Amino acid sequence: MSVTPLQALPIDQLRQRSSTKWRSYPPEVLPLFVAETDYELAPAITEILTRAVRLGDTGYTPPEPGIREAFVGFAQRRFGWTVDPSRVHWTGDVMMGVVEILRRVIAPGDRVVVMTPVYPPFFDTVEEAGGVVERVPLARTESGWRIDLRGVEAALAGGATAVLLCNPHNPTGTAHTHEDLAALAELAARFDATVVSDEIHGPLAHAGHAFTPFLNVSATAAEVGYAVTSASKTFNLAGLKCAVMVAGGPAQEEVLRSFPAEVEWRTGLFGALANVAAYAPESDAWLDSLLAALGENRALLADLLAQHLPRARFLPPDAGFLAWVDVSAYEWGDNPAPTLRREAKVALHHGPLFGEEGIGHVRINFGCSPDVLREAVERMGALASS
Ligand SMILES: Cc1ncc(COP(=O)(O)O)c(C=O)c1O
Known part of the structure; x- marks a missing residue:
């Protein structure tokens, strides 16, 4: 049986949230760092x-x-x-x-x-x-x-x-x-x-x-x-x-x-x-819809990276909404996240915080709308080719 993927909330609405994801950076920055997701709560929780x-x-x-x-x-x-x-x-x-x-x-x-x-x-x-x-x-x-x-x-x-x-x-x-x-x-x-x-x-x-x-x-x-x-x-x-x-x-x-x-x-x-x-x-039906949405985003991210950051190395996760991406080929430094935030206006989690294996890496949170994900990777791609 096919499950309808959950839709993320519109970004204007998300910006009204007061959590870390939405209050750490100015509005021109797309926040894909901390592990919060952009969906409405499951109805039973609301x-x-x-x-x-x-x-x-x-x-x-x-x-x-x-x-x-x-x-x-x-x-x-x-x-x-x-x-x-x-x-x-x-x-x-x-x-x-x-x-x-x-x-x-x-x-x-x-x-x-x-x-x-x-x-x-x-x-x-x-x-x-x-x-x-x-x-x-x-x-x-x-x-x-x-x-x-x-x-x-x-x-x-x-x-x-x-x-x-x-x-x-x-x-x-x-x-x-x-x-x-x-x-x-x-x-x-x-x-x-x-x-x-x-x-x-x-x-x-x-x-x-x-x-x-x-x-x-x-x-x-x-x-x-x-x-x-x-x-x-x-x-x-x-x-x-x-x-x-x-x-x-x-x-x-x-x-x-x-x-x-x-x-x-x-x-x-x-x-x-x-x-x-x-x-x-x-709440099982909500969770199944979430998984359908995350499954689509996981595939979308792989396509977007192949298109806009073809030198990035990425193995899609078996579970979750976090993607561990090696962008060292782009020479944005040992810790690429600050450069990406400053220059591409995309906030990602800092690779080296995860240990020295994280040098040249970023962690991307894809628990967002496909549009936000697309925009984020396009911005990174534009920086890579600038
Ligand atoms: C593996 C892992 N453990 C724990 C946490 C945080 O959980 P809590 O806020 O309940 O301590 C996270 C948050 O992203 C996580 O990824």
Whole structure:
């Protein structure tokens, strides 16, 4: 059955938004940097938030906000992953969950494996938890990026005690394979290490690709792992502050239960309401329409780059609305984003922030209208040929 792609809001309307994406640069700059998307909210979310605003329902998040049941249902429907509801916990956002888990599972000064290039807050978060980042770059193959299992093995053999996994991976959009994730789990078990899997982009796998929840890969994965996720990326709810933490097994469950109550209290009520609405079956049709729109933009971006920036290197992401593009051939410097913002009036995320593999790269957010995407790449192309 064909699904009608979601239409992004008109740019004049988007410019009235007050979020980071729309308030960081002047109006002549097209913002394709931070990972916010340009669509209307899913109707169930609009409805629950509107109702809350009307009621002045802006207090604290209650003890059982319904996140447990909503997430369990979503994981089953969308990923075929059966989650034990008692293993589901919540906090303010994904990085808060990651930092609290890392704090508990590593000792100060322990090394934590991070696969670069990676979402920049991973570096700070490891440090905030008292750890030291050990970079194990993703391996680039002809068809995409893969976990460098040998590199991870060497890091764990050398004493690293945890792996902070990004699954699917930001910025490359890699939906790690079942095989690689299972092998990673075995390595973690062999070296008594923990895997914390950030799965915020999980619901966004493109046609022909599948997201594999780490904890669902094998009994071993469940024994060594935690998953942290949120509806916030898929449903554009980042400002509302709610994320889900899932314990793989009883030992991890004990760790999550041992958190100070404050960790759960950081969950925003609007975030909880919106996550519950997002994970409900009634929002599945909206998500399918979003995926249809993102699938079209992903193909459009490949065409636009081939046409306007033919020397750019780009592998379309397996999942998500972020594109990792190597524009080093254009000699816009190690960090091309500032030049593109100044000269082409397009704001992109800075490649080198993702690690040294990001030199000469930019990250393009294509969660926008096809027209905005076209205009942005045309502007970049015009600069390239000027
Ligand atoms: C991989 C990844 N993790 C976490 C986040 C941020 O999530 P939160 O705002 O819930 O901490 C992002 C945002 O883009 C992300 O890409």
